[in-house]
Amino acid sequence: MIDYTYTVWIPLIPLFMFLILGLLGMKMKGSLAGIIGSSGLFITTVLSYITAYLYFFKTGEVDGTYQTITAFNTEWLNFTDTLRIHMGVMLDPISVMMLVVVSTVSLMIHIYSLGYMKGEKGFQRFYAFLSFFTFSMLGLVIATNIFQMYIGFELVGISSYILIGFYYEKPPAVAASKKAFIVTRFADLGFLIGILIISFYTKTFDFDKLISSDGSIFSGMNTASFMGVSAITWALLLIFMGCAGKSAMFPFHIWLPDAMEGPTPVSALIHAATMVVAGVYLVARMFIVFHFQVPGALIVVAYIGAFTSLIAAIVACTQFDIKRILAYSTLSQIGYMMLALGVSGYGGEEGVGYMASMFHLFTHAMFKALLFLIAGSVIHAVHTNDLREMGNLRKYMPVTFITFVVALLAISGIPPFSGFWSKDEILAAALEHNKLIFYSSVFVAGLTAFYMSRLFFSVFFGKKPHYEHKPQESPLTMTIPLMFLAAVSIFAGFIPFSRFVTTDGKAFETTLNYMIAVPSVLIALIGIGIAYFLYFKESNVPDKISSSLGIFYKTALNKFYFDEMWLFVTKKIIFNLISNPIAWFDRHIVDGAMNGVAWVIEKSSYKIKGLQSGQLQQYAFVFISGSVILVLCFIYWLN
Amino acid sequence: MIQGIPIQCFLIVSTIMFFIGICGFIIRHNLITILMSVELILNSVNINFLVFNKYLFPHQLQGHFFAMIVVAIAASEAAVAIALFINMYRKFNNIEVENINEMKY
Numbered sequence: 123m124i125d126y127t128y129t130v131w132i133p134l135i136p137l138f139m140f141l142i143l144g145l146l147g148m149k150m151k152g153s154l155a156g157i158i159g160s161s162g163l164f165i166t167t168v169l170s171y172i173t174a175y176l177y178f179f180k181t182g183e184v185d186g187t188y189q190t191i192t193a194f195n196t197e198w199l200n201f202t203d204t205l206r207i208h209m210g211v212m213l214d215p216i217s218v219m220m221l222v223v224v225s226t227v228s229l230m231i232h233i234y235s236l237g238y239m240k241g242e243k244g245f246q247r248f249y250a251f252l253s254f255f256t257f258s259m260l261g262l263v264i265a266t267n268i269f270q271m272y273i274g275f276e277l278v279g280i281s282s283y284i285l286i287g288f289y290y291e292k293p294p295a296v297a298a299s300k301k302a303f304i305v306t307r308f309a310d311l312g313f314l315i316g317i318l319i320i321s322f323y324t325k326t327f328d329f330d331k332l333i334s335s336d337g338s339i340f341s342g343m344n345t346a347s348f349m350g351v352s353a354i355t356w357a358l359l360l361i362f363m364g365c366a367g368k369s370a371m372f373p374f375h376i377w378l379p380d381a382m383e384g385p386t387p388v389s390a391l392i393h394a395a396t397m398v399v400a401g402v403y404l405v406a407r408m409f410i411v412f413h414f415q416v417p418g419a420l421i422v423v424a425y426i427g428a429f430t431s432l433i434a435a436i437v438a439c440t441q442f443d444i445k446r447i448l449a450y451s452t453l454s455q456i457g458y459m460m461l462a463l464g465v466s467g468y469g470g471e472e473g474v475g476y477m478a479s480m481f482h483l484f485t486h487a488m489f490k491a492l493l494f495l496i497a498g499s500v501i502h503a504v505h506t507n508d509l510r511e512m513g514n515l516r517k518y519m520p521v522t523f524i525t526f527v528v529a530l531l532a533i534s535g536i537p538p539f540s541g542f543w544s545k546d547e548i549l550a551a552a553l554e555h556n557k558l559i560f561y562s563s564v565f566v567a568g569l570t571a572f573y574m575s576r577l578f579f580s581v582f583f584g585k586k587p588h589y590e591h592k593p594q595e596s597p598l599t600m601t602i603p604l605m606f607l608a609a610v611s612i613f614a615g616f617i618p619f620s621r622f623v624t625t626d627g628k629a630f631e632t633t634l635n636y637m638i639a640v641p642s643v644l645i646a647l648i649g650i651g652i653a654y655f656l657y658f659k660e661s662n663v664p665d666k667i668s669s670s671l672g673i674f675y676k677t678a679l680n681k682f683y684f685d686e687m688w689l690f691v692t693k694k695i696i697f698n699l700i701s702n703p704i705a706w707f708d709r710h711i712v713d714g715a716m717n718g719v720a721w722v723i724e725k726s727s728y729k730i731k732g733l734q735s736g737q738l739q740q741y742a743f744v745f746i747s748g749s750v751i752l753v754l755c756f757i758y759w760l761n
Numbered sequence: 762m763i764q765g766i767p768i769q770c771f772l773i774v775s776t777i778m779f780f781i782g783i784c785g786f787i788i789r790h791n792l793i794t795i796l797m798s799v800e801l802i803l804n805s806v807n808i809n810f811l812v813f814n815k816y817l818f819p820h821q822l823q824g825h826f827f828a829m830i831v832v833a834i835a836a837s838e839a840a841v842a843i844a845l846f847i848n849m850y851r852k853f854n855n856i857e858v859e860n861i862n863e864m865k866y
Contacts, residue, residue: 736862743787 124181129173129211132221133260134168139253140177147246160232163256167225177218178622182334184481188627190214191328195266204325210266212329215623216406216480220263223487226610227395228256230491230603235387235597242286242385248288249331252391259396263403267327268317270365271404275313275339275368278397279306285392286384298380308366319353320539340415358412358419362405364552369401369456374429376685378453382445386498389445394452402459402483409476409625413468424464428559431457433682435569439576440679441667442509443498447577448490451533454566455486461563462548465555474632475555478547481619485540486559489532490615492626493574494605496526499600500581503593509580513660516582518593521601523582525608532611534571534646542643543615549638567642571649576657582600585660591656763815771812778805792849792856793857797841 139162182188195210232252239245258281262274280303287299321327324339331339340354348356365371370378381393391514392398405423407592412420431454438450459479466475499522504512516523530540535546545567552560595601620632656664668675677683778801785798807828814824846856853860 738858738861739787746783746787 124176126173126176126191126213128169129193129213129264130171131172132166132211132225133264134258135162135169136253136257136260138162140250140257143246143250143253145556147250147737148481148623150246152241152245155246155249156232156236156239157733159253160229160236163229163232167229170221170225174214174218174222177213177297180216182213182215182218186628188215188622188624190330190334190627192266195713203548205321208267209270211264212266213264215627216403217263219480219484219623220403221260221522223484224259224263224396227487227491227607228252228259228391230495230607231387231391234390234495234498234600234603235385237597238387238502239385239697244288248285248385251281251284251288252388255285255392255397259400262400265329267329268320268332268408268474269327269408272310272313272317272364274297275310275400275404278392278400279303279310279368281380281659282388282392282397285388286381288385288388289383289547292383294380295383298377302377302381305374306367309374310364312360312367313364316357316362316364319357319360323353329407340411352416354411355416355419358408358416358633359422360668361408362419362423365401366426367401367640368397368404369460370430371426371454371457372433372462373684373688375430375434375453376681376688379446379681382443382449386494386501389449390491390494390498393449395491398452398456399459399483399487402423402456402463402479405460405463405531406476406480409463409466410468413466413625413630420464420466424461424556424559425681427457427460427462427464428562429457430454431461431566432562435566436678437571438573439569440675443505443507444500444509444512444577444581445494447509447573448493448497451570451574452490454570455482455490455533458545458548458563458566459483459486461559462551465551465559467555468625470626470628470630473548473630475551476625477620477623477632477722478544478551480616480623482541482544482548483609484619485532485544485614486741489529489539489541489611492525492604492611493533495604496522496529499596499604502596502600504589505591505747511587512581513585513587514583519595521595521604525604526578526582528608528611530574533574534650535567535642536646537620537639537643538612538615540611540613540615542639544619546634546639546642547619548631549642550635553638563644564645568645571646575650575653579653579657583658594682622645643645700713710718768812768816771808775805775808775812778808783792789861790857792842792846792858792861794798794838795858796846801837803831807831 136346139159143155143159150158154504154597176182177191178187182191191213193213195208197206198209203206235248235252239248242248245644255278258274258277262271262278265271265274282301283299286302287295289295317327320332324332326332326339347353362372367374377394378398382389384393412423433459434450434453438447438454441447441450459482460478462475462482464475466473466477466479468476499519500512500515501507503515503519503522506512532541535542537543549560549563549567552563618632621629624630656667680686782798782801784806785801786795789798810824810828810831810857814821818824849861850856
């Protein structure tokens with residue numbers, strides 16, 4: 123048995139980096155701060171790789187089953203005998219896999235930012251908060267109990283808020299950061315209530331007890347009910363609300379596209395690869411509870427995932443801001459992961475959806491981070507986000523071009539690139555359990571190939587706009603992460619995931635089902651083909667098509683008016699009917715009572731203060747009359 | 762024990778002095794007269810010390826010593842007070858007690 127206690131350093135090193143850069147950052151030069159942050163993260167990455175190696179190949183597997191190892195657990199808060207909160211490190215297949223994903227992507231983005239953010243104001247602050255985010259995300263991933271997970275959720279939320287608002291002088295960035303924070307915070311409220319319901323009945327926060335028991339600790343929750351639905355269903359649906367907020371599932375998806383106001387490396391790290399999969403991760407973590415206690419909740423997860431992935435893919439086809447296209451693509455892919463979890467069963471071959479979801483999480487993190495970094499590289503070169511002002515960049519930026527080809531093939535699901543393998547497993551799982559979801563996800567696969575190719579052809583081929591400065595290839599610090607991630611995107615698909623990450627820890631074999639693989643590749647090729655036809659040469663066909671689609675196109679262009687719906691619900695209904703009366707009550711009744719007390723006291727003190735006149739003789743008179751009265755009292759009354 | 766004079770006579774004199782002092786302290790305006798009133802109060806207390814010592818404990822000296830301490834304190838107090846008055850005079854050009862009301866609210 124190997125002592126895994128050293129794993130506490132995996133999150134703690136980024137925390138120390140945050141403290142060092144946050145406290146001393148202003149005293150050092152920007153590049154030094156960047157190098158310190160990156161090297162700290164490099165150590166974390168190495169530790170994660172060592173852990174993954176030891177866990178997957180040396181000690182994790184006992185009798186063919188991957189064990190859950192609690193490497194470290196310490197009591198953090200002790201309120202009562204039953205209410206204790208621990209902090210610790212839990213290692214099991216998904217957490218170890220996430221350690222690798224988070225640290226790899228984060229390291230790549232640290233290196234990339236050395237070039238991308240060079241000379242920006244607040245470079246040190248940027249690195250300090252990148253480290254802080256990495257710390258929070260790692261702390262979330264290794265959580266031993268659901269409360270630590272919640273703390274992680276909140277911490278990644280706040281660091282995402284800070285980093286989206288990095289350009290805090292730009293009003294859209296400020297608005298976007300506020301929006302992200304409020305939406306995710308609102309969803310986290312559901313998560314917190316869910317945690318409280320669960321822990322009220324089971325008297326524990328520990329994942330150990332929650333997920334490995336036979337379910338007897340939930341017996342009290344099945345009988346208790348509220349509004350005709352059992353307590354456990356409420357709890358799990360509320361927890362899923364937290365997941366939906368963090369993972370930007372419908373109807374909480376509105377914050378993610380706006381979050382693209384942040385610097386591009388932040389979008390790549392937080393809003394594509396790591397933080398947004400926290401929700402998927404949590405559902406996966408609680409999967410056994412979902413599956414055995416409330417299968418109905420899983421169906422909700424599956425439909426919300428499928429629906430989000432569909433609408434996001436449609437919206438992505440119409441957008442012009444390259445980062446927004448990628449953001450909607452992220453939504454769509456995370457929807458895939460959610461629906462895979464939703465259609466998954468438990469144990470062996472049945473659990474293929476769960477495995478596929480985690481597999482897709484892994485491959486998606488790599489190629490989506492790559493896509494965002496490429497977008498950053500393009501933006502760095504042409505100084506605009508707008509697709510219509512780009513074109514014909516392949517000659518100027520060869521490395522970016524080639525890595526984009528890799529990412530495009532990976533996300534479209536063309537074999538042998540990584541996206542193909544994970545998407546294929548998801549489709550297989552969907553076909554087995556729910557035909558409707560299967561057809562929608564095949565359609566989404568085609569749309570994905572279409573909008574990514576549209577982006578690709580518009581940026582690298584097509585028209586030849588006039589650039590004020592001749593675009594140049596990005597510096598080496600930016601292209602090395604691109605090449606690394608592209609290499610991972612090519613080869614990650616060959617990892618036998620079903621060997622490592624399964625619902626019950628036991629390995630199983632997956633085989634390629636040609637009945638699914640061939641149609642999905644075909645539809646992806648059709649998507650690419652249509653995009654090639656429309657966007658390879660500059661033409662007015664796309665405009666004609668979009669105007670012939672009329673109202674449908676306009677709706678998609680305006681993101682199905684979800685923002686407006688939210689605004690209607692919040693501004694018109696909640697503000698007018700709930701917030702305003704409460705505000706009135708607060709201002710006039712609560713504040714009124716307080717102000718009244720203060721007014722009485724103020725007026726009476728004006729009256730009283732006249733007593734302190736500064737006239738010595740008045741004081742003496744009062745003092746002497748007081749003494750005389752006291753003396754008289756003693757003489758006549760107290761005898 | 763002083764022959765022919767009962768203790769009450771002394772006490773009456775000292776009480777009259779004490780209240781004259783109090784009265785002066787409260788109603789006079791000039792700080793120097795107020796200081797003089799304070800001296801009167803102190804001296805009436807001194808008389809009490811001596812008389813009680815003489816009449817009640819004729820073979821002991823505590824009363825005498827206390828009286829001497831009071832005299833010494835009174836003298837130093839007068840010195841300090843008059844120094845203060847001079848400073849006040851420089852500042853306000855008079856030593857009326859009504860003008861010294863800087864320490865109000």
